[in-house]
Amino acid sequence: MKYSFNTEDAGQIFVGAFALAVPVSFSEEAWKLGETLPTQNLLLLLTLSVVFLTLYTYQSVFQKEIKSRKFIFILRIVIAYLMTAFVVALVLFCLNKLPFVDDPLTALKRIIVISMPASMGAIVVDSFDKE
Numbered sequence: 001m002k003y004s005f006n007t008e009d010a011g012q013i014f015v016g017a018f019a020l021a022v023p024v025s026f027s028e029e030a031w032k033l034g035e036t037l038p039t040q041n042l043l044l045l046l047t048l049s050v051v052f053l054t055l056y057t058y059q060s061v062f063q064k065e066i067k068s069r070k071f072i073f074i075l076r077i078v079i080a081y082l083m084t085a086f087v088v089a090l091v092l093f094c095l096n097k098l099p100f101v102d103d104p105l106t107a108l109k110r111i112i113v114i115s116m117p118a119s120m121g122a123i124v125v126d127s128f129d130k131e
Contacts (some may be wrong), residue, residue: 003074003120004072005072005075005079006048006104007026008124009076010079010083010107011127012125012128013079013080013083013084013094013122013123013125013126014087015125016118016120016122016123016124016126017083017084017087017088017119017121017122017124018087018091018118018119019121019125020117020118020120020121020122021087021088021091021114021115021117021118021121022091023083024114024117024118025088025091025092025095025097025114026072026082026095030110030113030114030125031097032110032112034106034109034110034111034112034113035106035109035111036112037109037113042109043111045112045113045116046099046112046115046116048116049081049112049115049116049120051120052079052119053077053081053119053120053123053131054077056120056123056124056127057073057076057077057080057123057127058073058124060124060127061076061123061126061127069105071097080119080123080126081115081119083122084115084118085112085115085120087122088110088111088114088115088118089107089111091114092107092110092111092114097110098110
């Protein structure tokens with residue numbers, strides 16, 4: 001059972017996020033969704049990402065035992081999503097598809113769109129080493 005967040009967990013989240021961020025980031029459809037989806041849909045996508053992260057973390061990583069570890073449970077979800085968003089941003093930057101200077105809103109939207117599947121990859125890989 002995980003009682004803390006360590007460098008091994010961080011590495012697993014980075015690998016899992018990268019595994020799904022790369023193929024989706026190469027997709028022109030994902031780039032265009034980042035440009036065209038209305039804000040309400042993007043917020044819904046962000047919410048779904050966090051909800052699925054929360055459910056999977058609760059069920060698989062913490063095995064429904066969070067009473068004495070609520071803070072680390074919430075922290076793990078936040079860290080996993082932020083690390084995933086960083087990985088997605090890095091991949092998009094490498095592909096020259098992260099227009100932070102010219103169009104920061106589109107850049108943020110692309111990160112949100114691609115972070116949904118990437119965050120699930122991140123948390124699934126993180127759960128592989130349950131004790």
